[in-house]
Amino acid sequence: MNLQRLRGLIRKEFIQILRDPSAIAIAFVLPVFLLFLFGYGVSLDARHVPIAVVVDQPTAETSAFVGGLQHSPYFKPEIYGSLHQAREAVMDRKADGIVWLRADFSRQVIQGKTAPIGVLVNGVDANNARIMEGYIQGVWQNWLQQRALNAGKPLIIPINAEPRIWFNPALRSRDFLVPGLIAVIMTLIGALLTALVVAREWERGTMEALMATPVTMGEILLGKLIPYFIMGMGGLLLSVALAVWLFAVPLVGSFWVLLVCSALFLLAALGMGLLISSAARNQFVAGQIAIIVTFLPAFILSGFIFDIQSMPAPIRFMTHIVAARYFVSILQTVFLAGDVWSIILWNSLALLLMALFFLGVTWRRSRKRLD
Amino acid sequence: MSEAVTPLHFADVSKSFARGKERVQALDHLEITLQAGSITGLLGPDGAGKTTLMRLATGLLLPDSGTVSVLGADTRSQANVIQNQIGYMPQRFGLYEELSVQENLDLYADLQGLSREAVRSRQQELLKLTALGPFGARPSGALSGGMKQKLGLACALLRAPQLLLLDEPTVGVDPIARRELWEIIQGLREKGLTVLMSTAYFDEAERCDEILLLHQGKLLKKDTPAAFSAPLDGRCFLVSDETVSKRHLRETLQARPGIQDARILANGVRVLCRTTTQPEAWAGESWQAVAPSFEDAFVDLLGASMATPDAPVTSHTAAAEPVQQASPMPPRDESTPETVIEVHDLCKFFGHFEAVKDNSFSVQKGQIFGLLGANGAGKSTTFRMLCGLLPASSGTLRVAGVDMRHASAEARARIGYVSQKFSLYGNLSCDQNLSFFSAAYGLRGALRRQRLDWARQEFQLEDYRDVNVDELPLGIKQRLALACALLHEPPILFLDEPTSGVDPLARREFWKRVNALAEAGVTVMITTHFMDEAEYCDNLVLMSLGEVLAQGSPEQVRAQARSEEHPDPSMEDAFILLIQNHESQIRRSS
Amino acid sequence: MLARIWALVIKEFLALMRDKKSRFVLIGPPIIQLLVFGYAATYDLNHIPYAVYNQDSGFASRQLLGDFQGSTAFKQVATIDNEGQIAPLINNEKALLVLNIGPHFTRDLLMHHPAPLQVIINGRNSNTATLALNDVNTVLMHFDLRWAQEHHWGKPPAQLVVRSWFNPNLLSRWFIVPGIVALLVLVVTLLVTGLSVAREREQGTFDQLLVTPMRPVEILLGKAIPGFVIGALEGLFIVLVAVFWFRVPFVGSIPALALGLALFLLAGVGIGLMISSLSVTQQQGLLGVFIFLVPAIILSGFATPIANMPEAVQYLTYLNPMRYFLIIVRGVFLEGDNIPMLWPQYWPLAIIALCSMAAASWLFRHRMQ
Structure with missing residues (x-):
């Protein structure tokens, strides 16, 4: 290892990065773009869901229930004259569901019978439908409580759940999406950008000239690894800053733990990028492979949006070879739960092993040869 | 390093590559020894194994069998030692385009492990040698081809290597830059450096101390240029005939028995006979014995592989064209020539940069018209405007009476176009390319079948019908591109650098076809930076920095450069002289 | 053309x-x-891993836990016996939620007092948490209805009858x-x-x-x-x-x-x-x-x-x-x-x-x- 040669390579890489707009775009513009898109565009928190309300016979009892819907931040109720019209509204996608209070609602309530409240939800978006059901249940329970309170009788529900939601009491989906997104962004810089720049050296024939000098393969690899490591950490700091200051995601755990774990993940991602580029010597192919084997899994199989627990067993098993999975787990824990060492240590160990594996294989595979 | 150490030694070296399912033998039991302190030229047709040989010498490839030793070290075990002592410039120069000239030099100095102090003076020296001093801060991507080549050379020379390997350093570089490069290389030889370079130029080969002629992975011959041409003594003649065009003369000469090769030179047609007995001269011809050159030897040695029947392009007749006159034009028709292409005060700006300045010229029917100039002279820009691919900023241009930019589809069917690098669909087979272009030109039915058969036969593409174009050697690609452009029998043919990067044999073959086309009445417009090819043109325009420096017949252009020192300048001399005058004029005026 | x-x-x-x-x-x-x-x-939760901290020894809690065990949506992964064990389970994502049943659960219910059930849930993934809570509520609702009927609590004045169109099982x-x-x-x-x-x-x-x-x-x-x-x-x-x-x-x-x-x-x-x-x-x-x-x-x-x-x-x-x-x-x-x-x-x-x-x-x- 010759420090002068290494320094020369690193300086060259930085000059290239600074003068090549596409590298800047991938390393800095794309992360901000993705953060904004996800921070603002993606939300699983239903608010003001349009819901059709049909009251066959308006009375004080029904208006109390409808009032409950109206006061809920989750719903935007609209009164329809008949069930038929309400159905039309759902068909026309003006409403996501119907709450139907039948003609005999008040009578049954007053007579002490249990009056049915018809709830019809459009189940096409199953997740949304389920969340809506939960909210309607909440409205219903509130209504029951309010009634009991007004009547001066204790509430007659035998068991009621007292949820204690840890780490994200307001259940803001942004708080779990934004940290997870950091894993996607780091994959982009570490694997995609690195694979592309090495492939570019092959394409332009500079790799051949480089190899004909006394430089060693280790120096060439380090000469790529170090600059893009620094870039990746830059991307990380940018993302964390945006997450904390713009999107107000709490960072409960220690920043330094986050930094160290990110460094490990970045090494693994860089290792993958270098490995891809050693197999694919043209930018188009390298880009394709990088997107398929690193970017897509980081998106879908990492637990970033879709819960790994819910996946079928074979796919759940597959996620164990996705480095982003371990990093997403660390990120969500460090941001929201704090320094939970058992999670951090085990996942870091996995990241370390993956980094060693990818870098080791890259090291073994790279020889100073053109064939 | 003592004199006894051989700079480069190949002992029974073989190397093969997998290409698809088959293995290609790139080098076949090669035995080579270079002499210290000499310049060795590496020549051979496409696919002869030149680049593979270079890479084996750098240790970037290892031989399948045999040993390669460089400066006494074996490439298998001591690649690092070797790479510390050689300079290597790959085909594309190995420069980082985003980095400036100085930054590229600094990078390679660091990679060579040179200390800052030592490197300063060396870099100054090299910048002076290559005249790149004023461009230190310019990104190397913005340099001209010749400057890139010199920078690549400077990077390879930073450490003062024992052995310098140059892989086709002069491809696509204009004559001035080539001349400068040779001056540098010769200066280096005087200091005891050993140089191995591959080249496609015969005049460069003649300047080498020794030539290695490779063919299909085998060493055909290794000797001095003089020794190459010596056996041909008495077989070479210069033939001239004032009554017919040189082109026509060449055609007739080539067709005669006993004549192996005929090519056009400035002052006549050069003939290589099969034996030392001079064939009978026809009336009006004067035959003059001349000394053989390396090019003759090359043709002689590789002649067997160029299986070109010399039949002129037969079934291509301008008569099939509705717009043109009915009968095929006889050679050298003396009747009033018809102007086919007319350019007047043509200008082209890219932003503030004026790529083409006030060009005017006209081309007569049946002529071969050449656009000559260095890289960046504005040849391709002019060309693209003529074909309607670029709008002109000002001025008028007429091709077959219309401006191609706004021409109807029918008018566009009158031109054929072969672009730089023979743009064909790489992953389509030969046949698929042909049938696509035939349909694109609106051929159908029996005529289409007939033209396709003609193309396959005329251009000898039968063997390659199902081969993907990407896998074809450049020479075959060039044939195919020409075939595609001729399918619809256009009366006007545009050829943009059709011979760049093509090996010498394919180039000769190509010109034979173009000559035949012109004889058949097709107007051919061609750009090239091979100055010897200018002699094939009836008329030409010499361009530099967007301006027309000279125009007229090759004789007229050469005459413009005639002076006391150069009583009989070659086209290359004329080119260099005119451009240097022009540049000094610009400098004086600014 | x-x-x-x-x-x-x-x-x-x-x-x-x-x-x-x-x-x-x-x-x-x-x-x-x-x-x-x-x-x-998929957003569907199956086998939600949960742990039980049951401080009650009565039959009502056993009945409730039986309901959870009988639901395909849930999968019990641990039973714990002191409060200190809750945090590690949630922190380490061993369990998505912990059901904490107070010591007087059965007694309260039998005395017609509402009995609280504490549900401690990992909110790291807010969507998963929301859905899991919904599932818990569904189990509880069924339990409540049954219990109210069997132990004469009186009927609630109204009850949701939920039906989903187009995708009945969501x-x-x-x-x-x-x-x-x-x-x-x-x-x-x-x-x-x-x-x-x-x-x-x-x-x-x-x-x-x-x-x-x-x-x-x-x-x-x-x-x-x-x-x-x-x-x-x-x-x-x-x-x-x-x-x-x-x-x-x-x-x-x-x-x-x-x-x-x-x-x-x-x-x-x-x-x-x-x-x-x-x-x-x-x-x-x-x-x-x-x-x-x-x-x-x-x-x-x-x-x-x-x-x-x-x-x-x-x-x-x-x-x-x-x-x-x-x-x-x-x-x-x-x-x-x-x-x-x-x-x-x-x-x-x-x-x-x-x-x-x-x-x-x-x-x-x-x-x-």
Whole structure:
């Protein structure tokens, strides 16, 4: 290892990065773009869901229930004259569901019978439908409580759940999406950008000239690894800053733990990028492979949006070879739960092993040869 | 390093590559020894194994069998030692385009492990040698081809290597830059450096101390240029005939028995006979014995592989064209020539940069018209405007009476176009390319079948019908591109650098076809930076920095450069002289 | 003219199919994505891992826990006996939730006092937490009803009777898989058309095309048709896989889907050709496709509802062709929609298709220099 040669390579890489707009775009513009898109565009928190309300016979009892819907931040109720019209509204996608209070609602309530409240939800978006059901249940329970309170009788529900939601009491989906997104962004810089720049050296024939000098393969690899490591950490700091200051995601755990774990993940991602580029010597192919084997899994199989627990067993098993999975787990824990060492240590160990594996294989595979 | 150490030694070296399912033998039991302190030229047709040989010498490839030793070290075990002592410039120069000239030099100095102090003076020296001093801060991507080549050379020379390997350093570089490069290389030889370079130029080969002629992975011959041409003594003649065009003369000469090769030179047609007995001269011809050159030897040695029947392009007749006159034009028709292409005060700006300045010229029917100039002279820009691919900023241009930019589809069917690098669909087979272009030109039915058969036969593409174009050697690609452009029998043919990067044999073959086309009445417009090819043109325009420096017949252009020192300048001399005058004029005026 | 377009179309297909790489791009990723999305992209919770901290020894708590054990949604992973064990379970994500039953649970219930059930839940993934809580509430509701009946608590004055249309078991696969039709069709058409002109520019064959008698509109059509055909074939393939492999019900009208697909493909082809005529290299084309595709997918309602987005962003989604086609494809698959019902989706899609094709041909003619 010759420090002068290494320094020369690193300086060259930085000059290239600074003068090549596409590298800047991938390393800095794309992360901000993705953060904004996800921070603002993606939300699983239903608010003001349009819901059709049909009251066959308006009375004080029904208006109390409808009032409950109206006061809920989750719903935007609209009164329809008949069930038929309400159905039309759902068909026309003006409403996501119907709450139907039948003609005999008040009578049954007053007579002490249990009056049915018809709830019809459009189940096409199953997740949304389920969340809506939960909210309607909440409205219903509130209504029951309010009634009991007004009547001066204790509430007659035998068991009621007292949820204690840890780490994200307001259940803001942004708080779990934004940290997870950091894993996607780091994959982009570490694997995609690195694979592309090495492939570019092959394409332009500079790799051949480089190899004909006394430089060693280790120096060439380090000469790529170090600059893009620094870039990746830059991307990380940018993302964390945006997450904390713009999107107000709490960072409960220690920043330094986050930094160290990110460094490990970045090494693994860089290792993958270098490995891809050693197999694919043209930018188009390298880009394709990088997107398929690193970017897509980081998106879908990492637990970033879709819960790994819910996946079928074979796919759940597959996620164990996705480095982003371990990093997403660390990120969500460090941001929201704090320094939970058992999670951090085990996942870091996995990241370390993956980094060693990818870098080791890259090291073994790279020889100073053109064939 | 003592004199006894051989700079480069190949002992029974073989190397093969997998290409698809088959293995290609790139080098076949090669035995080579270079002499210290000499310049060795590496020549051979496409696919002869030149680049593979270079890479084996750098240790970037290892031989399948045999040993390669460089400066006494074996490439298998001591690649690092070797790479510390050689300079290597790959085909594309190995420069980082985003980095400036100085930054590229600094990078390679660091990679060579040179200390800052030592490197300063060396870099100054090299910048002076290559005249790149004023461009230190310019990104190397913005340099001209010749400057890139010199920078690549400077990077390879930073450490003062024992052995310098140059892989086709002069491809696509204009004559001035080539001349400068040779001056540098010769200066280096005087200091005891050993140089191995591959080249496609015969005049460069003649300047080498020794030539290695490779063919299909085998060493055909290794000797001095003089020794190459010596056996041909008495077989070479210069033939001239004032009554017919040189082109026509060449055609007739080539067709005669006993004549192996005929090519056009400035002052006549050069003939290589099969034996030392001079064939009978026809009336009006004067035959003059001349000394053989390396090019003759090359043709002689590789002649067997160029299986070109010399039949002129037969079934291509301008008569099939509705717009043109009915009968095929006889050679050298003396009747009033018809102007086919007319350019007047043509200008082209890219932003503030004026790529083409006030060009005017006209081309007569049946002529071969050449656009000559260095890289960046504005040849391709002019060309693209003529074909309607670029709008002109000002001025008028007429091709077959219309401006191609706004021409109807029918008018566009009158031109054929072969672009730089023979743009064909790489992953389509030969046949698929042909049938696509035939349909694109609106051929159908029996005529289409007939033209396709003609193309396959005329251009000898039968063997390659199902081969993907990407896998074809450049020479075959060039044939195919020409075939595609001729399918619809256009009366006007545009050829943009059709011979760049093509090996010498394919180039000769190509010109034979173009000559035949012109004889058949097709107007051919061609750009090239091979100055010897200018002699094939009836008329030409010499361009530099967007301006027309000279125009007229090759004789007229050469005459413009005639002076006391150069009583009989070659086209290359004329080119260099005119451009240097022009540049000094610009400098004086600014 | 037709013969020339036909030749160009044939050439495009050959160029795509003869090259191993581009063949792979057209066939590999769609299948991988289909499988991965079809199986991995799910919001449905099964086997929610939970732990029990039961301080009550009575039968009521046992009965309640029995309900949880009997539910397929839940899977008990631990039983703990002191409060200190809760935190490690949640922190380490061993359990998503812990049911904490107080010491007087059965006694309270028997005395007609409401008994609280503390549910400690890991909120790291807010969506999972919300859904798990809903599931807990559902179990509790059933328990409550039964208990109220058996122990004469008196009936509640009203009760929810929930029914969901179109997707009675609320399987998110039924929602995601039809969405993949839209997703992959868009990806493939953009990749085919978005890179096609750039590839010819890079190879230099574009100039060659322009000097032939082909008119720009012919070239444009020759480029558009392969994208359309490949997109349509791929769309058909995914619909078949959705119906026969993933068993998503298809209750609507086939012509309604075909019309929607055709309009969507036109829009996609137009956008692809716009990107194509703007980019000089394939690299730029790829970047352009990526920059359009990511927001188009995220702001389409594919994975998260448009209604949850900020209002300004919601307006933006009206420009997104995928938004309309997602409604069409889900409507036809699950809701049984026919052509008249989908009219509000067709016309914006048609306008987008028209505008993008017009813009593409304008750009195409003006960028030829």
